[in-house]
Amino acid sequence: MTAPITPALLYLDNITVTFDGFRALNALSLAVDHAEMRAIIGPNGAGKTTMMDVITGKTRPNQGTALFEGSHDLTALDEAAIAELGIGRKFQTPTVFEMHSVEDNLLLASRSRRGPFSTLFARQTPRERERMDMLLDRVRLTAHRRRKAGELSHGQKQWLEIGMLLAQEPKLLLIDEPAAGMTDQETADTVDLLRDIATTKAVIVVEHDMTFVRDLGVKVTCLHEGSVLAEGPLDAVSANERVVEVYLGR
Amino acid sequence: MRTRSVLDRQTIVVIGFLAGAAMLVPIFNGLVAQDSALHVPDHLVPLLGKYLCFALLALSVDLIWGFCGILSLGHGAFFALGGYAMGMYLMRQVGSRGVYAHPVLPDFMVFLNWQELPWFWYGSDIFPIAVLMVVLAPGILALAFGWFAFRSRVTGVYLSIITQAMTFALMLAFFRNDMGFGGNNGLTDFKDILGFPLQAGSTRLVLFVVSAIALGLGYLLCRWLVESKFGKVLVAIRDAENRTRFLGYRVERYKLTVFIISAMLAGLAGALYVPQVGIINPGEFAPENSIEIVIWVAVGGRGTLAGAILGALVVNAGKTWFTGALPEFWLFALGGLFVFVTLLMPRGILGTGQELWDRMRQRSQLHQAAPATSQAAE
Numbered sequence: 342m343t344a345p346i347t348p349a350l351l352y353l354d355n356i357t358v359t360f361d362g363f364r365a366l367n368a369l370s371l372a373v374d375h376a377e378m379r380a381i382i383g384p385n386g387a388g389k390t391t392m393m394d395v396i397t398g399k400t401r402p403n404q405g406t407a408l409f410e411g412s413h414d415l416t417a418l419d420e421a422a423i424a425e426l427g428i429g430r431k432f433q434t435p436t437v438f439e440m441h442s443v444e445d446n447l448l449l450a451s452r453s454r455r456g457p458f459s460t461l462f463a464r465q466t467p468r469e470r471e472r473m474d475m476l477l478d479r480v481r482l483t484a485h486r487r488r489k490a491g492e493l494s495h496g497q498k499q500w501l502e503i504g505m506l507l508a509q510e511p512k513l514l515l516i517d518e519p520a521a522g523m524t525d526q527e528t529a530d531t532v533d534l535l536r537d538i539a540t541t542k543a544v545i546v547v548e549h550d551m552t553f554v555r556d557l558g559v560k561v562t563c564l565h566e567g568s569v570l571a572e573g574p575l576d577a578v579s580a581n582e583r584v585v586e587v588y589l590g591r
Numbered sequence: 592m593r594t595r596s597v598l599d600r601q602t603i604v605v606i607g608f609l610a611g612a613a614m615l616v617p618i619f620n621g622l623v624a625q626d627s628a629l630h631v632p633d634h635l636v637p638l639l640g641k642y643l644c645f646a647l648l649a650l651s652v653d654l655i656w657g658f659c660g661i662l663s664l665g666h667g668a669f670f671a672l673g674g675y676a677m678g679m680y681l682m683r684q685v686g687s688r689g690v691y692a693h694p695v696l697p698d699f700m701v702f703l704n705w706q707e708l709p710w711f712w713y714g715s716d717i718f719p720i721a722v723l724m725v726v727l728a729p730g731i732l733a734l735a736f737g738w739f740a741f742r743s744r745v746t747g748v749y750l751s752i753i754t755q756a757m758t759f760a761l762m763l764a765f766f767r768n769d770m771g772f773g774g775n776n777g778l779t780d781f782k783d784i785l786g787f788p789l790q791a792g793s794t795r796l797v798l799f800v801v802s803a804i805a806l807g808l809g810y811l812l813c814r815w816l817v818e819s820k821f822g823k824v825l826v827a828i829r830d831a832e833n834r835t836r837f838l839g840y841r842v843e844r845y846k847l848t849v850f851i852i853s854a855m856l857a858g859l860a861g862a863l864y865v866p867q868v869g870i871i872n873p874g875e876f877a878p879e880n881s882i883e884i885v886i887w888v889a890v891g892g893r894g895t896l897a898g899a900i901l902g903a904l905v906v907n908a909g910k911t912w913f914t915g916a917l918p919e920f921w922l923f924a925l926g927g928l929f930v931f932v933t934l935l936m937p938r939g940i941l942g943t944g945q946e947l948w949d950r951m952r953q954r955s956q957l958h959q960a961a962p963a964t965s966q967a968a969e
């Protein structure tokens with residue numbers, strides 16, 4: 342590719358996704374910069390998760406442009422290739438590998454060669470082990486490293502999944518409803534963790550919890566019926582007439 | 592990165608058992624007096640060898656089903672292909688000793704009035720080539736099948752159904768005389784292997800020992816695979832396929848790789864089976880055979896490797912007993928066993944045994960701890 346079309350890290354333009362005639366995304370446009378954190382809000386069914394599906398290659402849009410780093414066409418790549426470009430994702434319902442230990446979950450996520458032959462002969466280097474220790478510490482699971490991930494509490498699983506995201510060393514993190522099922526303390530800690538991550542990486546967070554979004558203190562995009570309804574600081578967005586209408590009208 | 596302790600104990604038990612069998616069966620067959628209770632009669636040696644081949648076959652199914660969630664109901668096809676590759680070599684070994692005494696052509700070809708050897712029989716008289724074909728033929732079929740199935744993301748019950756279709760189609764094909772594999776009679780009336788007569792007791796003992804060694808090596812290979820990072824990716828695919836994809840793993844490549852390895856192991860099992868039972872025919876492709884393999888694995892304990900071996904041995908010993916004592920009830924017994932295991936012992940003999948053992952240990956620890964706490968309370 343020649344010169345990038347856009348300086349943004351992630352650039353979505355005019356994206357439409359239809360499921361049997363139903364428009365889950367409707368001419369959606371969105372741009373996220375390097376090391377920017379963006380909060381996405383919107384009522385149920387607004388298309389937030391579908392947007393992440395498009396970015397990660399799970400769903401192909403019917404039309405529109407999706408560019409990463411200005412040159413990679415996300416609509417033409419598969420999930421594995423997109424992950425390798427540096428886009429990591431945490432799902433709405435925490436999905437960790439329940440039968441694997443906490444440490445193995447991080448190990449599987451950790452940035453390394455992904456082919457069958459590379460993993461067959463993989464050996465853990467001291468540097469990797471050090472990184473693993475650091476990550477475990479960062480998501481506060483050091484004491485649980487040998488436990489099966491399936492035995493963790495809901496909140497711990499969310500954190501493990503964020504840890505797995507970090508292990509991938511992505512450039513862009515997509516985080517779907519991280520605070521769901523967390524205690525207040527855990528939620529506050531998650532805010533701190535995400536803010537810390539966002540100092541070096543781009544982060545897109547989808548969340549319904551408004552206190553959480555307020556605490557993040559970043560630019561907010563409100564989706565509704567598959568397109569952007571309002572964008573800006575939380576105060577401005579929540580004062581927006583149409584946003585109020587959408588939220589109260591339900 | 593590799594998990595130790597409990598699993599290693601299992602490896603010691605499996606290898607110890609196989610090494611013991613490989614040494615004791617020849618001793619009890621050859622050196623112990625015929626009237627002794629410990630004597631292993633001649634006819635039992637190939638039967639035990641056959642069980643070991645089935646155990647290797649079960650192992651190959653457990654590798655993909657237990658660790659990667661691929662429920663193949665067509666693995667009998669890979670077993671049969673390996674068997675046919677060996678059968679072709681054994682046919683060529685007959686040479687001019689056949690009924691029609693043709694120096695090159697096997698009897699069934701002379702009977703069909705064929706003038707020359709079909710091209711795919713070339714080289715089948717050379718043992719190393721035959722051995723190569725034993726793993727290549729199933730491997731290539733697995734590659735072709737897996738390439739299409741896994742790339743188009745066929746999973747679950749749909750995949751199981753098309754594996755059944757695959758083995759069924761092959762059965763119909765091999766029944767045809769013009770396929771060139773002896774039609775419904777298959778390949779039989781073998782004379783010797785590498786120049787040693789197949790009927791000789793010593794040859795049978797060697798085949799038994801070789802089967803034990805193959806099973807041991809197959810087990811070690813599978814153990815090594817599942818404990819590597821590769822194996823961890825397999826389990827990740829089994830439990831959360833999409834999640835694995837979003838981590839950047841090409842799931843279809845992993846499935847294809849392990850499917851091919853498994854098919855080759857199944858082929859090897861078939862190749863060792865044929866000289867011990869003396870025949871290979873299209874019946875080996877029958878869909879119900881493949882289902883039976885899955886039952887062995889389920890009975891022994893899916894996802895444990897050793898359980899697959901145990902299940903194959905137990906169920907087949909049961910089958911031998913039943914077909915002798917109550918032949919018409921065998922299928923009912925097998926079906927009943929499967930229902931029983933699925934409903935009451937979903938983790939199979941090995942998994943359930945492990946569970947009981949853990950519970951007993953916990954209880955005895957509690958008993959030991961209890962007096963101490965009651966004293967502390969006083």
Ligand SMILES: Nc1ncnc2c1ncn2[C@@H]1O[C@H](COP(=O)(O)OP(=O)(O)OP(=O)(O)O)[C@@H](O)[C@H]1O
Nearest residue numbers: 360364365383384385386387388389390391392433
């Ligand atoms: N695979 C699919 N097939 C059909 N409809 C779908 C599919 N995925 C999503 N939808 C529909 O698209 C719409 C948007 O769904 P999406 O999951 O993106 O919403 P969301 O904003 O994430 O909502 P929530 O806040 O409840 O998670 C919903 O009406 C949903 O029913």
Ligand SMILES: [Mg+2]
Nearest residue numbers: 389390391433
């Ligand atoms: Mg959602």
